[in-house]
Amino acid sequence: xxxxxxxxxxxxxxxxxxxxxxxxxxxxxxxxxxxxxxxxxxxxxxxxxxxxxxxxxxxxxxxxxxxxxxxxxxxxxxxxxxxxxxxxxxxxxxxxxxxxxxxxxxxxxxxxxxxxxxxxxxxxxxxxxxxxxxxxxxxxxxxxxxxxxxxxxxxxxxxxxxxxxxxxxxxxxxxxxxxxxxxxxxxxxxxxxxxxxxxxxxxxxxxxxxxxxxxxxxxxxxxxxxxxxxxxxxxxxxxxxxxxxxxxxxxxxxxxxxxxxxxxxxxxxxxxxxxxxxxxxxxxxxx
Ligand code: CA
Numbered sequence: 001x002x003x004x005x006x007x008x009x010x011x012x013x014x015x016x017x018x019x020x021x022x023x024x025x026x027x028x029x030x031x032x033x034x035x036x037x038x039x040x041x042x043x044x045x046x047x048x049x050x051x052x053x054x055x056x057x058x059x060x061x062x063x064x065x066x067x068x069x070x071x072x073x074x075x076x077x078x079x080x081x082x083x084x085x086x087x088x089x090x091x092x093x094x095x096x097x098x099x100x101x102x103x104x105x106x107x108x109x110x111x112x113x114x115x116x117x118x119x120x121x122x123x124x125x126x127x128x129x130x131x132x133x134x135x136x137x138x139x140x141x142x143x144x145x146x147x148x149x150x151x152x153x154x155x156x157x158x159x160x161x162x163x164x165x166x167x168x169x170x171x172x173x174x175x176x177x178x179x180x181x182x183x184x185x186x187x188x189x190x191x192x193x194x195x196x197x198x199x200x201x202x203x204x205x206x207x208x209x210x211x212x213x214x215x216x217x218x219x220x221x222x223x224x225x226x227x228x229x230x231x232x233x234x235x236x237x238x239x240x241x242x243x244x245x246x247x248x249x250x251x252x253x254x255x256x257x258x259x260x261x262x263x264x265x266x267x268x269x270x271x272x273x274x275x276x277x278x279x280x281x282x283x284x285x286x287x
Contacts, residue, residue: 027041060282098157102151122142128287250266252266
């Protein structure tokens with residue numbers, strides 16, 4: 001039986017993009033609305049805050065230290081001191097949203113259109129040489145993504161579709177093809193948001209508005225539902241020394257103001273243990 005606890009009552013306005021650093025045993029995440037990167041050390045509960053000059057929506061660790069990040073409408077590097085260097089901009093969307101590093105060190109991140117108009121947003125890939133490729137152009141609210149353990153399947157959420165899709169992913173070229181539905185969440189409460197894939201190929205998705213994280217087996221069948229004491233869970237990733245703890249971010253500000261008093265733990269980072277599975281170390285960006 002899995003166990004849900006508060007790892008840190010951070011009160012994030014919009015916590016997202018959790019990344020576990022397997023060397024330092026630190027959970028990195030962003031608070032999009034607070035314009036910060038947070039570093040949570042679960043061992044002692046300490047939290048360091050790094051202000052970002054812009055709106056950071058997703059981060060990945062770089063091989064040489066610091067971060068690759070999606071900020072405003074572009075890709076940047078962010079040093080451990082917070083220094084920000086632009087790399088490239090993207091053409092579509094109101095701001096960038098979720099992103100992650102592929103098995104070869106490319107960084108993928110999408111954008112969102114606030115009105116969720118199809119085609120108002122896209123999914124983009126930053127190659128190590130700084131070149132940006134549009135992978136998808138018919139997006140409304142680009143969100144969680146991760147790869148199968150082989151790297152040959154990309155799981156992807158456009159939240160407006162309330163579905164997890166899968167693509168064939170060519171790790172050598174970074175190209176995608178063969179889009180098809182993997183899991184349909186339209187008939188269930190909430191909307192799919194961030195996701196992570198475990199070492200057995202199970203897909204864990206945070207279901208915003210429903211206060212749930214759900215696991216789908218590699219065949220797309222729902223096989224675990226974890227309930228949280230706040231509605232707006234946003235994303236998840238595995239961490240801990242054995243990569244067997246699931247860290248889950250959440251949001252305070254996505255709740256209506258009237259609901260915040262009844263939901264004092266909103267914005268916390270949660271940790272789930274005794275899941276019986278473990279994750280994989282995150283890929284680092286080679287840019
Ligand atoms: Ca998200």
